[in-house]
Amino acid sequence: xxxxxxxxxxxxxxxxxxxxxxxxxxxxxxxxxxxxxxxxxxxxxxxxxxxxxxxxxxxxxxxxxxxxxxxxxxxxxxxxxxxxxxxxxxxxxxxxxxxxxxxxxxxxxxxxxxxxxxxxxxxxxxxxxxxxxxxxxxxxxxxxxxxxxxxxxxxxxxxxxxxxxxxxxxxxxxxxxxxxxxxxxxxxxxxxxxxxxxxxxxxxxxxxxxxxxxxxxxxxxxxxxxxxxxxxxxxxxxxxxxxxxxxxxxxxxxxxxxxxxxxxxxxxxxxxxxxxxxxxxxxxxxxxxxxxxxxxxxxxxxxxxxxxxxxxxxxxxxxxxxxxxxxxxxxxxxxxxxxxxxxxxxxxxxxxxxxxxxxxxxxxxxxxxxxxxxxxxxxxxxxxxxxxxxxxxxxxxxxxxxxxxxxxxxxxxxxxxxxxxxxxxxxxxxxxxxxxxxxxxxxxxxxxxxxxxxxxxxxxxxxxxxxx
Ligand SMILES: *[C@@H]1O[C@H](CO)[C@@H](O)[C@H](O)[C@H]1NC(C)=O
Ligand SMILES: *[C@@H]1O[C@H](CO)[C@@H](O)[C@H](O)[C@H]1NC(C)=O
Ligand SMILES: *[C@@H]1O[C@H](CO)[C@@H](O)[C@H](O)[C@H]1NC(C)=O
Ligand SMILES: *[C@@H]1O[C@H](CO)[C@@H](O)[C@H](O)[C@H]1NC(C)=O
Ligand SMILES: *[C@@H]1O[C@H](CO)[C@@H](O)[C@H](O)[C@H]1NC(C)=O
Ligand SMILES: *[C@@H]1O[C@H](CO)[C@@H](O)[C@H](O)[C@H]1NC(C)=O
Ligand SMILES: *[C@@H]1O[C@H](CO)[C@@H](O)[C@H](O)[C@H]1NC(C)=O
Numbered sequence: 001x002x003x004x005x006x007x008x009x010x011x012x013x014x015x016x017x018x019x020x021x022x023x024x025x026x027x028x029x030x031x032x033x034x035x036x037x038x039x040x041x042x043x044x045x046x047x048x049x050x051x052x053x054x055x056x057x058x059x060x061x062x063x064x065x066x067x068x069x070x071x072x073x074x075x076x077x078x079x080x081x082x083x084x085x086x087x088x089x090x091x092x093x094x095x096x097x098x099x100x101x102x103x104x105x106x107x108x109x110x111x112x113x114x115x116x117x118x119x120x121x122x123x124x125x126x127x128x129x130x131x132x133x134x135x136x137x138x139x140x141x142x143x144x145x146x147x148x149x150x151x152x153x154x155x156x157x158x159x160x161x162x163x164x165x166x167x168x169x170x171x172x173x174x175x176x177x178x179x180x181x182x183x184x185x186x187x188x189x190x191x192x193x194x195x196x197x198x199x200x201x202x203x204x205x206x207x208x209x210x211x212x213x214x215x216x217x218x219x220x221x222x223x224x225x226x227x228x229x230x231x232x233x234x235x236x237x238x239x240x241x242x243x244x245x246x247x248x249x250x251x252x253x254x255x256x257x258x259x260x261x262x263x264x265x266x267x268x269x270x271x272x273x274x275x276x277x278x279x280x281x282x283x284x285x286x287x288x289x290x291x292x293x294x295x296x297x298x299x300x301x302x303x304x305x306x307x308x309x310x311x312x313x314x315x316x317x318x319x320x321x322x323x324x325x326x327x328x329x330x331x332x333x334x335x336x337x338x339x340x341x342x343x344x345x346x347x348x349x350x351x352x353x354x355x356x357x358x359x360x361x362x363x364x365x366x367x368x369x370x371x372x373x374x375x376x377x378x379x380x381x382x383x384x385x386x387x388x389x390x391x392x393x394x395x396x397x398x399x400x401x402x403x404x405x406x407x408x409x410x411x412x413x414x415x416x417x418x419x420x421x422x423x424x425x426x427x428x429x430x431x432x433x434x435x436x437x438x439x440x441x442x443x444x445x446x447x448x449x450x451x452x453x454x455x456x457x458x459x460x461x462x463x464x465x466x467x468x
Contacts, residue, residue: 021121026042027041027042027044027045028042028045028109030125032125032128034129035129035137035328036089037086037088037090037095038086040083040084040086041083041109042083043081043082043083046082049113049114051084051109051110052064053074053076053109053110054107054110054120055106055107056094057094058096062093064076066143067193069144070144070193071144071178071180071193072093073089073091073092073095073144073191074087074088074089074092075141075144077142077332079293080295080306081293085258087259087330088105088107089146091184091189093180097184097185099185099186102126103126103127104126104127106122106124106125107122108123133150133186134325135322136148136150136321136326137327138325138328139329142332144194146189146190147190148189149187150187151186151188157169157171178193179192222332222334223333225287225335225336227287229286230284230285230292230307230309230334231285231333232331233280234313234329235280235281236277236281236315237317241327242319243320244319247319249317249318250276250315252315253313253314253315253316254314254315255267255272255283256312257291257292257309257311259312260312262291270289270291271286271289272285272286272291281313283311283313283331287335288307288397293308294306294363295308296362297435298435302341303341303362304337304340306335306337306338308335310330310332311329311330311331312330312331313331314328315328315329343359343360344357344359345357345359347403348448350452353407353408354405355407355425355427355448356403356405357429357448358403359401359402359404359431359446360401360402361401363400364398365436366433366434366435366436366442367436368380368392368433369433369434371383371404373410373427374413374414374427374428375430386410386411387407388405388407388410389403389405390402390404390405391403391405406427408450408452414426422451424451424452425451425452426448426449427450429446429447430445
């Protein structure tokens, strides 16, 4: 009885702790970034379950879905290596602000296991602006566009629909359509998800928002690839934002990756290029360059790779309306799947009486599962037990190759005496590789034939074997 009571108390104390679980160190990394809260979650945390973000507001808990995230200023996506990236604008819903210079956000990541059990990992972040707000700021995020500016005495949102007279709109009506209009003590804010119905057009203080959205909409434009470089081209002057082009003046154009600017030395070292002319800004990145990610794919048993990089562009200009406008773009770009047939190299030295075969070159996301030798399947431990040596060679650029050494005398290697003291050994391999974490199998065959002269001299015991 006493024991049961005690147990009950212990359970009650444990349960809340259990639900607010601890993850291994390094699972979550939080950072205050310029204009947004940032968090990355390690891919290992996501394996075997799903996840959800909940924003904790004064009025309760709001679970993020695509529509709510886009109208409220939250972005989350899984990048190529499988890590979960979360960004929240300083002006996102439920962010509390102290005179537009200090911002606090409370949220939690919810992990849902295969039995639909939820585990909560709560976070509370407070960040300050490192740079003063520019008079006008625009951000083109992956899932929304946000514009905000210093409060002018009057501001208004006008809604145009084809075939209907333009009408002024109040914030709550705009909100019911998925837009967000709000003001803080010093700024007015407008946010619009991409892919809103095309028949609608909105102007905020006389500026066409739909046009800006179309210019910056990321849905289709994933960059262009010419075989060596992955490039993204953006208009230099966003005409709906700049009314008189002759008054337009660039103040600064800078690039970065993963939402952070890079210093010129790093940009040079990685061979990135930022090109600006009259009409366009172009960022160009060599295939495979540091800062991006290579991902393996298998399509119809053809090995392919994709190179992807999350570009970031920051542009400040002056025009007739605003002393400075800062425009920031988050731009994930990727190459199409590029077929890259792995190659087999025969490194056999006959005198060693061992087949040496190299198969490469693969991304780190490729593992060797097993293989067959002359049709007989072998697991890796079985192969090692039978005197087959398998080595994974790491290249300095992060790629790898597999080296297999099979003795000529291995029982699975057929040998044929072909006359003139020459004996022929044949190795047929069928490699089973696996792409992680997707578990896509890829098979690669290899055949190595080796003839050895002077069999009598070096292989006397075999000559006597074949004599009977
Ligand atoms: C906003 O406009 C709509 C439609 O004109 C109206 O029904 C609603 O009452 C207005 N809301 C506010 C808060 O003014
Ligand atoms: C608008 O901003 C105020 C504070 O500036 C905030 O209390 C309110 O929740 C915001 N409305 C929405 C819908 O985000
Ligand atoms: C400006 O740059 C773009 C993108 O790099 C290019 O396509 C275009 O030809 C350039 N225009 C001029 C006038 O150089
Ligand atoms: C080799 O690995 C693949 C992928 O894991 C698996 O489906 C297959 O059964 C394995 N074959 C042998 C012989 O172990
Ligand atoms: C990585 O290094 C290997 C071996 O030096 C080379 O063959 C391969 O082309 C390199 N791959 C990339 C993407 O640079
Ligand atoms: C290698 O194994 C796979 C899976 O069993 C099979 O589909 C493929 O035909 C084999 N390739 C060769 C050359 O034997
Ligand atoms: C593999 O290399 C050995 C040694 O150079 C050579 O004797 C043999 O013919 C080669 N086999 C194939 C299939 O290329």
